[in-house]
């Protein structure tokens with residue numbers, strides 16, 4: 335991805351309606367989607383994020399970036415090159431779930447413990463419209479599930495109140 339001429343975009347914070355909306359599928363894999371991806375990447379890097387979803391930059395589009403790497407917000411994050419994920423679907427979810435703290439660029443300064451599926455099978459389109467299938471585990475699977483929630487209009491605040499989160503370990 336070229337990052338020339340890309341811009342840091344304003345980030346929507348909780349309370350903004352766009353974060354509660356179901357994002358629209360991408361139909362045309364055109365220059366505007368490429369440009370949005372570049373600007374999302376630049377914005378995510380500037381904010382020390384390991385992922386960012388289009389609704390967080392005020393575009394109600396089913397697209398997000400995963401880009402795990404160690405940074406001041408997540409010192410133990412694994413290294414992976416940025417992946418642009420468009421029209422995502424979770425095909426399978428492991429019954430095994432893991433509990434860990436998550437932050438969100440749209441919820442500044444807060445960390446919330448969230449149960450996520452330890453392994454997921456996913457499908458999505460890349461920037462060229464190619465269909466990609468992948469199996470994700472651990473921290474990367476967690477990022478995908480977090481960003482996938484944004485596409486459905488769900489933030490950590492709603493997720494933390496969902497029934498599957500009510501396990502003994504979540505007390506305290």
Ligand SMILES: [Zn+2]
Nearest residue numbers: 437438439440
């Ligand atoms: Zn988030």
